Amino acid sequence: MTRFLALLRKEIAALFLSPIAYGVLTMVALVTALVFFEHLRLYNQILFVFASTTMGGFDTDTIPDHINLRDTVFNPVMDQLSMLLIIPLPLVTMRVFAEERSRGTEEVLLSSGLSTSQIVGAKLTVTFGFVVLMMAVAFVYPVTAIAQGGLGAQHLAAVFLGLTALALGIASIGLAASAFTGSQIVAAAAAVGIAFFFYDFGWTHAFVGEDLAAFLDAIALRPHFRRFAEGLVFISDLTYFLGLMAVAFVLCRFALDFRRVGG
Amino acid sequence: MTTAQPTATGVRVVARDLSRRFGDHLALDRLCLEIEPGETFGLLGANGAGKTTFIRLVTGVLLPSSGSVHVDGLSPAKDPRGVQQKLGYVTETSRLYPELRVRGFLRFAGGARGLKGDALDAAVARILLRFDLESVCDRLVGNLSKGFQQRVSLAQAFLHDPPLLIVDEPTGGLDPLQQDEVRSILGDLRGERTVILCTHDLGEARRLTSRVAILAGGRLRRMGPTEEVLGEREPLELFAPLAATGTPE
Numbered sequence: 001m002t003r004f005l006a007l008l009r010k011e012i013a014a015l016f017l018s019p020i021a022y023g024v025l026t027m028v029a030l031v032t033a034l035v036f037f038e039h040l041r042l043y044n045q046i047l048f049v050f051a052s053t054t055m056g057g058f059d060t061d062t063i064p065d066h067i068n069l070r071d072t073v074f075n076p077v078m079d080q081l082s083m084l085l086i087i088p089l090p091l092v093t094m095r096v097f098a099e100e101r102s103r104g105t106e107e108v109l110l111s112s113g114l115s116t117s118q119i120v121g122a123k124l125t126v127t128f129g130f131v132v133l134m135m136a137v138a139f140v141y142p143v144t145a146i147a148q149g150g151l152g153a154q155h156l157a158a159v160f161l162g163l164t165a166l167a168l169g170i171a172s173i174g175l176a177a178s179a180f181t182g183s184q185i186v187a188a189a190a191a192v193g194i195a196f197f198f199y200d201f202g203w204t205h206a207f208v209g210e211d212l213a214a215f216l217d218a219i220a221l222r223p224h225f226r227r228f229a230e231g232l233v234f235i236s237d238l239t240y241f242l243g244l245m246a247v248a249f250v251l252c253r254f255a256l257d258f259r260r261v262g263g
Numbered sequence: 264m265t266t267a268q269p270t271a272t273g274v275r276v277v278a279r280d281l282s283r284r285f286g287d288h289l290a291l292d293r294l295c296l297e298i299e300p301g302e303t304f305g306l307l308g309a310n311g312a313g314k315t316t317f318i319r320l321v322t323g324v325l326l327p328s329s330g331s332v333h334v335d336g337l338s339p340a341k342d343p344r345g346v347q348q349k350l351g352y353v354t355e356t357s358r359l360y361p362e363l364r365v366r367g368f369l370r371f372a373g374g375a376r377g378l379k380g381d382a383l384d385a386a387v388a389r390i391l392l393r394f395d396l397e398s399v400c401d402r403l404v405g406n407l408s409k410g411f412q413q414r415v416s417l418a419q420a421f422l423h424d425p426p427l428l429i430v431d432e433p434t435g436g437l438d439p440l441q442q443d444e445v446r447s448i449l450g451d452l453r454g455e456r457t458v459i460l461c462t463h464d465l466g467e468a469r470r471l472t473s474r475v476a477i478l479a480g481g482r483l484r485r486m487g488p489t490e491e492v493l494g495e496r497e498p499l500e501l502f503a504p505l506a507a508t509g510t511p512e
Contacts, residue, residue, distance in 0.1 A: 006374020104358040111322040
């Protein structure tokens with residue numbers, strides 16, 4: 001445990017001493033704010049159109065039920081954020097293993113008495129912790145406004161859980177990509193490519209059979225997030241994202257162990 | 264520089280028919296050697312001779328393709344953690360974390376070797392003193408000169424007071440003054456613990472080692488007391504790769 005904690009502290013220090021962490025946090029906060037306020041602006045315009053009377057006043061009774069904060073602002077923002085996460089997350093994960101390999105410190109780690117499970121476990125724990133922090137930052141604006149709109153704490157919690165689970169899933173892909181290369185650029189590009197590819201296979205439904213469509217939905221990221229966005233928490237969706245994290249752990253371990261055999 | 268205090272007696276390192284292959288390339292070919300406890304042993308050879316491969320096999324970073332190596336009776340292939348607890352490893356060129364401060368880096372290195380609490384504090388304080396790093400202990404590793412970085416690299420290998428020290432090309436890329444400084448640190452270790460010094464600098468080997476092995480093309484070319492091996496004929500010819508049928512002398 002002492003060894004694991006030592007590496008955990010080093011990873012936290014390395015992450016927060018790197019400008020990338022602050023850059024990504026700032027970028028996520030800015031993008032979230034921009035996306036959110038853009039939808040809020042559109043919502044206000046729509047409200048204005050429906051609520052304006054010919055006499056120059058306002059009448060809220062003329063606003064249709066489907067024009068509300070949840071359906072017009074919150075849900076579209078969450079949907080867009082889920083897609084936008086594919087860009088900043090690989091910037092966080094690309095350095096985790098690839099940097100150690102490119103500057104030769106991987107050999108220092110592997111010869112220091114730390115097991116590969118401890119190395120991978122510490123790195124994944126810190127990265128996943130940072131992703132949760134990132135999601136909390138991304139959630140500030142929507143929560144502040146939607147809490148006023150009466151979405152409900154349970155729905156908010158489900159969406160936060162879903163968005164965080166999705167982010168952890170994308171981060172898992174990024175970590176696995178980082179473990180198999182010494183180039184941070186290759187790791188980031190591979191993570192973006194793989195996450196984008198597995199994001200949603202909905203577009204294939206018109207061309208494939210029902211069974212294959214169901215299978216593609218089962219392995220894609222977005223369908224598992226979508227139910228959270230609707231306020232529904234399914235164990236199967238949580239299992240999917242936890243499974244991605246477990247697969248990332250196994251792949252990262254394999255990558256380190258394989259280098260002992262393959263060089 | 265503070266005078267070194269003997270703290271350990273060293274361990275025996277034994278390699279038997281040790282081979283390592285990378286695809287079609289045979290980096291180490293049936294190497295047999297024994298390094299005695301407390302000995303400063305030089306591993307010489309040109310670039311690509313197999314020195315670093317041998318070291319990686321001893322540290323457990325790589326697995327052998329065939330044959331075996333044992334450190335104090337333990338196999339790095341089967342019990343890497345057990346072997347790593349007995350060794351300190353200074354890699355070729357300083358492979359450090361430039362974003363960490365010297366003290367923070369040493370605390371991490373000590374923690375990774377299982378030191379904690381007062382034992383860790385004492386080990387870091389002792390090493391900072393021994394390697395004259397107190398003046399730079401709060402500076403970022405990346406802002407240090409190469410000489411200081413190499414000192415930090417050496418210091419991290421001593422934190423857990425290992426009986427075996429493995430040093431790979433410790434003076435590569437350093438200026439003559441820094442080289443002399445590192446050599447004097449290594450010179451202080453003679454007899455204190457087992458040291459495997461991997462180098463292609465003959466002067467360094469003459470100055471620091473009692474016995475050397477010369478590797479060429481992954482094979483053992485010659486092994487014996489340093490003066491005998493390096494003094495009896497033009498040593499540069501020993502660095503040339505062996506013919507395919509060549510056998511160790």
